[in-house]
Amino acid sequence: MSSSLEVELERLLKSILDLNEEKALEITENLLTSNVDPLKILEVIKKAAEEIGGRFERGEYFVADLVMAGEILKGISEKVMPKLREVGRSRETVGKLLIGTVEGDIHDIGKNIVVTMAEAVGFEVVDLGVDVPPKKFVEAIKQHNPNIVGLSGLLTLAIDSMKKTVDAIRETGLREKVKIIIGGGRVDQYACEYVGADAWTNDAATGVRIMLKWVREKEGGG
Amino acid sequence: MVKEPIDLWIERHEREPDVVAKEKAERFLKAVELGVPDRVPIAGVAGDFLCQYTGISWYDLSYNLEKIPPAVLKFVHDFPHDWGIIFAPMMLEGFVLALAFPDFPDFSNTIRFLTGPVHDILKDKWSQWPGRELREDVHPQFRGGEFMEPKEYKKLIENPVEFLHCVILPRACPGLGAPGSPQWNGAWVRVGMVMQRILSFQLQLFVEIGKRGYPAFPITNAYTSADVIGDFLRYPTGAMLDMRRYPDDFKAACEALVEPILKVATAIPPIPPLTFFFIPLHLNEMLPPKLYNEFYWPYLKKVIETLVEKGYKGFVFFEGDHLPHVETILELPKGWGVAWFERPRDFIKAWETLKGHTTVMGGVPPSLIVGGTPEKIDEYLKDLLSKVKPEGGFILSPGVNELPKGTPVANVRAYINAGLKHGAY
Numbered sequence A: 001m002s003s004s005l006e007v008e009l010e011r012l013l014k015s016i017l018d019l020n021e022e023k024a025l026e027i028t029e030n031l032l033t034s035n036v037d038p039l040k041i042l043e044v045i046k047k048a049a050e051e052i053g054g055r056f057e058r059g060e061y062f063v064a065d066l067v068m069a070g071e072i073l074k075g076i077s078e079k080v081m082p083k084l085r086e087v088g089r090s091r092e093t094v095g096k097l098l099i100g101t102v103e104g105d106i107h108d109i110g111k112n113i114v115v116t117m118a119e120a121v122g123f124e125v126v127d128l129g130v131d132v133p134p135k136k137f138v139e140a141i142k143q144h145n146p147n148i149v150g151l152s153g154l155l156t157l158a159i160d161s162m163k164k165t166v167d168a169i170r171e172t173g174l175r176e177k178v179k180i181i182i183g184g185g186r187v188d189q190y191a192c193e194y195v196g197a198d199a200w201t202n203d204a205a206t207g208v209r210i211m212l213k214w215v216r217e218k219e220g221g222g
Numbered sequence B: 001m002v003k004e005p006i007d008l009w010i011e012r013h014e015r016e017p018d019v020v021a022k023e024k025a026e027r028f029l030k031a032v033e034l035g036v037p038d039r040v041p042i043a044g045v046a047g048d049f050l051c052q053y054t055g056i057s058w059y060d061l062s063y064n065l066e067k068i069p070p071a072v073l074k075f076v077h078d079f080p081h082d083w084g085i086i087f088a089p090m091m092l093e094g095f096v097l098a099l100a101f102p103d104f105p106d107f108s109n110t111i112r113f114l115t116g117p118v119h120d121i122l123k124d125k126w127s128q129w130p131g132r133e134l135r136e137d138v139h140p141q142f143r144g145g146e147f148m149e150p151k152e153y154k155k156l157i158e159n160p161v162e163f164l165h166c167v168i169l170p171r172a173c174p175g176l177g178a179p180g181s182p183q184w185n186g187a188w189v190r191v192g193m194v195m196q197r198i199l200s201f202q203l204q205l206f207v208e209i210g211k212r213g214y215p216a217f218p219i220t221n222a223y224t225s226a227d228v229i230g231d232f233l234r235y236p237t238g239a240m241l242d243m244r245r246y247p248d249d250f251k252a253a254c255e256a257l258v259e260p261i262l263k264v265a266t267a268i269p270p271i272p273p274l275t276f277f278f279i280p281l282h283l284n285e286m287l288p289p290k291l292y293n294e295f296y297w298p299y300l301k302k303v304i305e306t307l308v309e310k311g312y313k314g315f316v317f318f319e320g321d322h323l324p325h326v327e328t329i330l331e332l333p334k335g336w337g338v339a340w341f342e343r344p345r346d347f348i349k350a351w352e353t354l355k356g357h358t359t360v361m362g363g364v365p366p367s368l369i370v371g372g373t374p375e376k377i378d379e380y381l382k383d384l385l386s387k388v389k390p391e392g393g394f395i396l397s398p399g400v401n402e403l404p405k406g407t408p409v410a411n412v413r414a415y416i417n418a419g420l421k422h423g424a425y
Ligand code: B12
Pocket: A063, A066, A099, A104, A105, A106, A107, A108, A109, A110, A111, A113, A114, A149, A150, A151, A152, A153, A154, A155, A156, A157, A181, A182, A183, A184, A185, A186, A201, A202, A203, A204, A205, A207, A208, B092, B139, B140, B141, B142, B143, B144, B236, B237, B320, B400
């Protein structure tokens, strides 16, 4: 029985990485109706997300593949989450991430990947969408009390919006409460310093690693 | 002060613009015919850099026609080039408008680009403009959007023009109101009046630019079916997903769009020696070869082949990193036109693959012009030209001609200087 479960989970992973949406959702459905522990499925999502990021970096996946993979993972977790609640299991969340594409910018393919991957490793994610003004970030921090704020942006002008956002967070006295990471194709160390963020990245996997390190440090520290 | 090659070239533009224009035309034609001209043609630059250098704002470039000529004429004087397209005030993708009127050859190409004044009338949701939704000093933005549901592919396939015209336009352009209403009719009359003004403005500007040593070749417009879907109907991400979720519908829609695209393109007849059709590609670099070869390339290829057969030459902007798909270009007839590469992972590889078959344009990373030094630029171009020059059929250009604010003037001059110095055959 357990070995056939392993086989099914392996098939699920393969169908996700083959970007076969129909099959991935079908296997998920079957696993859930045969009362498999939903957490096992979440483990697969996590594994898949890591592999997807790696394939993109190696040039094996293209943007269209990332978008499809993201949709599949979202579809699976939408099926798994209610089941998780139903069986009274809660998933350990490692921290809370508030994320959005900054004002003036609507590029969100990269940001959506980060959301999927962060959720996969156990973050609770609040996604504010695109073209998010600084004020909205500030309000959302007050409302959701996240550990980490992620700012995404691909346009050159997004760097200024990021700076304005960080300034607004500082001005409302919330800066010490959150770690801030910026991401998107054009950010770099220079932009990070200019913006006043704590970290930067051009790839989701590294970003998630940094975020995990932050929440663990905090745990370790107290 | 020692005169640099660019200064001497500027002087020649002033002294004998007709001779310079004739040289440029011959040089360019030679390169397009895969031949060896006297020197590698140098493509011009623009973008934020033009605004900064001339002091004109994006708002004025979009809306204030009378402010455009002084800025543009100063710019082409100070930064001479062999080939450049001045679009202002035609700034953003609007091919969907042409596709809504493919049976009106007298104006389908005129409304192929979105302009600020037309945006004011249509209130289209595809774009945002300086001085309107955006600050006056930022470039107009194409945002696109989702204006069609997957289940509507059937209607698009059945009658693409009617669907675009009667279903998509009212959805995406609140300024039009309902088809047939007074608002709808009045808005189109206004669009006609505005475009008439813009068209005569542009013709006059081209004459002025021409007088200053710049030849012009007629250019018509085409598009890739899949980009019509991604840019104007389903959003790029929607189009990517649809290829996998509704493959048959997607392909049938691409097939159905080919005919109206060709109608728009052929509205301007091919005039010897050279009439280009311009196609910018958008989804290309985002697709893995499997999707590219199945959903993108077949229809693009059909458009290119048909137009080349009718006597046009292609001018295709391969956005992003097109290297994964570059081999497919070899399926086109030799000498079909110009392939302009934005930032292929390895430009030399693209060149090596295509030389002798396709005229290749590009080779200079904009980041080099933005962040390099005149010495580095000279060194880079010298090396590049030593590799790509021998066979002919090459046009020197930055990956995109839009250079950002803060690009040093000395670097742009260094780019032109290096082309003049190291580009001679
Ligand atoms: C797709 C696309 C679009 C689509 C957007 C669709 C969408 N929903 O996102 C559309 C067509 C709408 C579009 C519009 C425009 N675009 Co655009 N677009 C692109 C394109 C081709 C791909 C971007 C992308 O998705 N990359 C793939 C993702 C996965 O990469 P990524 O975002 O970097 O994300 C990764 C990491 O950075 C990281 N990450 C991202 N965010 C975050 C956040 C955090 C917190 C963390 C930890 C990590 C992280 O994780 C991701 C995975 O590893 C790029 C060119 C390119 N190839 O980059 C141009 C590009 C970004 N666009 C550009 C421009 C100019 C525009 C327009 C202004 C064009 C115009 N004149 O109208 C408009 C702007 C609209 C606006 N206001 O934003 C320029 C930007 C130039 C600049 N420096 O400013 C580019 C670079 C193209 C170019 N060479 O000119 N665009």
